[in-house]
Amino acid sequence: MLGVKTEFGPLGKLIPSIIDATLVAQNMALAAESLGLGTVFIGSVWDSMKKVAEILKVPRNVLPILILCLGYSDETPPRRPRWPRKAVLHENQYSMPTKKLMKEYYRKANRELVKMKYFNRGINSWVEHWQNKFDPEYVKEWEGNMKKDLQEMGFLPS
């Protein structure tokens, strides 16, 4: 509209777009929660970004990358187990958490998540949960669809 001659390529558009949208969504979630609302990020929009863009009638160069549900919660689920700070906070350079620390976290987290009925019935660990949710064939198809949408929308080179 302004007549700027620069035309960003697919990657120049994709990376800043994802960061911009995610920062906005996180700030909206924090603001909403501070006002007593609940939020849920919906990444399943990645399954059909092109279709969502059509339904929402977003203009060219806009990518629906994240949906944020806002509302008054009718439940207060328990806080899920968190990684120890040592495993996620790094100073000056990345320091890989030890296998011992990771194993300890998973053992404790699995126990807590089973207790809070986070997993589906019959599932007792993150390993089973993820393997069940992300079957290799399904993931291949999912990635393929996502790539096709991004290419058709001009956010990935064809």
Ligand SMILES: Cc1cc2nc3c(=O)[nH]c(=O)nc-3n(C[C@H](O)[C@H](O)[C@H](O)COP(=O)(O)O)c2cc1C
């Ligand atoms: C990038 C991203 C995508 C998500 N997508 C979905 C989704 O499609 N459906 C859903 O029910 N929850 C989704 N969630 C919400 C998570 O399942 C989870 O409830 C949320 O991250 C809070 O987790 P916590 O209690 O461990 O902090 C998503 C969260 C993130 C960060």
